[in-house]
Structure formats: structure tokens, C-alpha cells
Amino acid sequence: MYQLEYFPIRGLGEVIRFLLEDNNIPYENKFVQKDEWSQAKKHGVESGQIPFGQLPVLKDGNLNLAQGGAIIRYLARKHALYGENMEEQAIADMLYEAARDLRYEYFRYIFQDNWEDQKEAFLLKAKVSLACFEKHFQRKRTKYVASENICFADYNLFDVLDHLHRLEKSLFVEFPHLNQFYETMKNRPRLAAYLASDRHFAQPVFIPLGWTARG
Structure with a gap:
């Protein structure tokens, strides 16, 4: 099962969740809280679990994949969502x-x-x-x-x-x-169900330095 590590926000993670939810692909969220991030980032960079010190990160077995574009394209290739030609x-x-x-x-x-x-x-x-x-x-x-x-x-x-x-x-x-x-x-149908659920992050949009809920 995939694990998506990200902050408890919408930001750059929700588009990945949209793809997973809509295609009924099993995954779990791992949310990193504000007071955990500094230590998690340091450990993640050293261990390779957070390769570039940024989230989101998708974990698939031994693969720790950072960068949202790389993540969603990886999933697209694995699940026939990249186009037919x-x-x-x-x-x-x-x-x-x-x-x-x-x-x-x-x-x-x-x-x-x-x-x-x-x-x-x-x-x-x-x-x-x-x-x-x-x-x-x-x-x-x-x-x-x-x-x-x-x-x-x-x-x-x-x-x-x-x-x-x-x-x-x-x-x-x-x-x-x-x-x-x-x-x-x-x-x-599946996307609509997710959007209507309490698992969907409509807000906050993003967390820069101030962890704001604006947006």
C-alpha cells in the first residue's frame, strides 16, 4: 500500500489524493504536524526518506519519491493514467x-x-x-x-x-x-464521494512559514 506523507492541509498533496481516490487505489496518509516538521525533515534528509527536505513524499515499498510532479506521473505510469500514445x-x-x-x-x-x-x-x-x-x-x-x-x-x-x-x-x-x-x-462518483467526505482537505490551502489557513 502506498503511503503519502504530507502536512494536514490541501496544498500540493490533494491532487495526488484525487487520483488515488478516484481510481480506488489503496493508500494511507501520514500527516506531519507543525511541531514535528523540523526534526522529521532533518531525519528524513539524512535517511533518504524525505529526499530533498520537502513534502509530499510517496512511499512505495523501498521507494521514497519526492516532488509532486514526479509522484503523480509515477502513479499515472503504474495505473495506466498517462495516455494511450x-x-x-x-x-x-x-x-x-x-x-x-x-x-x-x-x-x-x-x-x-x-x-x-x-x-x-x-x-x-x-x-x-x-x-x-x-x-x-x-x-x-x-x-x-x-x-x-x-x-x-x-x-x-x-x-x-x-x-x-x-x-x-x-x-x-x-x-x-x-x-x-x-x-x-x-x-x-468516487471523486464526488471523496469531496463530500471529512477526509477531503478543502482548506487550509497551504502552509508557508506561518502555517496559515488562508485560501
């Missing part, structure tokens, strides 16, 4: 990276001291990226980002869209294809 895989990689960029723009926004005053400016910037995703779905005319079958990149895009939807529910009105994708993902 090189073109689909390339598209999946492209959409994963584009969604990751948007996620970090969101993180930068919510950790500004005056983040509430910057909402409209952030939404205008986000719409530029969302318009590109909208055009992608218009061109592809597929249910998911790379094909009619779900892949790892779909979970990453869904996670980012869910952050934005929580911030501004009307944001997707001008992006009907993107909104349809969001609704399709949200209503996948």
Missing part, C-alpha cells in the same frame, strides 16, 4: 504544466498581505490562462484534457479550477467548455 502523453504533460503555473499564481496571490484588495487584479490575470484552457477544450472536443479517457493531468487541472471556483463562483461563466470539464470531474 505519445501524443496523448505530451498533451497531458503540457496541460499539467500549464495548470501548475496557474496554481502557483494563485498561491502567490493568496499570500500577499493585501490579498483581499488584489482579488480583481488576480482574477483578470487568471482569466488569461483560463481562456487558453477554454480554447484547448474547444479544439480537442474531448471529455478530458488529452482524450475521452481520464489521465493524471485532469486531476491537476481540476484541483486548480476548484481553488478558483471557491474564490469566485461566477468565474467560469464565460468559459463553458472549461466549466463542463469542471462539472464532469466533480461528479465522477
Whole structure:
């Protein structure tokens, strides 16, 4: 069974949980608390259990795998969620990276001291990226980002869209294809069950130095 080691937050871990939950892949969470992290990090780096002193880390037997992108791609390869050919895989990689960029723009926004005053400016910037995703779905005319079958990149895009939807529910009105994708993902039976459960981390979004629940 996989073990996902991370903080008790949404952050960079929830997208991995989305993939695991939606595909009924057994795993367990190992949560690292604030007062444990300094010692856990030191020991983890020395032992190789936390290879780069960062979480999340996926443990699979003797493998300790860090970096969220590496983790989700590893799971995608193992569980046939990476696309059926090189073109689909390339598209999946492209959409994963584009969604990751948007996620970090969101993180930068919510950790500004005056983040509430910057909402409209952030939404205008986000719409530029969302318009590109909208055009992608218009061109592809597929249910998911790379094909009619779900892949790892779909979970990453869904996670980012869910952050934005929580911030501004009307944001997707001008992006009907993107909104349809969001609704399709949200209503996948296993994913919907997880989202409705008390195991799902809607908040806090992230823990920088201050362990804030903002977002």
C-alpha cells in the first residue's frame, strides 16, 4: 500500500489524493504536524526518506519519491493514467504544466498581505490562462484534457479550477467548455464521494512559514 506523507492541509498533496481516490487505489496518509516538521525533515534528509527536505513524499515499498510532479506521473505510469500514445502523453504533460503555473499564481496571490484588495487584479490575470484552457477544450472536443479517457493531468487541472471556483463562483461563466470539464470531474462518483467526505482537505490551502489557513 502506498503511503503519502504530507502536512494536514490541501496544498500540493490533494491532487495526488484525487487520483488515488478516484481510481480506488489503496493508500494511507501520514500527516506531519507543525511541531514535528523540523526534526522529521532533518531525519528524513539524512535517511533518504524525505529526499530533498520537502513534502509530499510517496512511499512505495523501498521507494521514497519526492516532488509532486514526479509522484503523480509515477502513479499515472503504474495505473495506466498517462495516455494511450505519445501524443496523448505530451498533451497531458503540457496541460499539467500549464495548470501548475496557474496554481502557483494563485498561491502567490493568496499570500500577499493585501490579498483581499488584489482579488480583481488576480482574477483578470487568471482569466488569461483560463481562456487558453477554454480554447484547448474547444479544439480537442474531448471529455478530458488529452482524450475521452481520464489521465493524471485532469486531476491537476481540476484541483486548480476548484481553488478558483471557491474564490469566485461566477468565474467560469464565460468559459463553458472549461466549466463542463469542471462539472464532469466533480461528479465522477468516487471523486464526488471523496469531496463530500471529512477526509477531503478543502482548506487550509497551504502552509508557508506561518502555517496559515488562508485560501
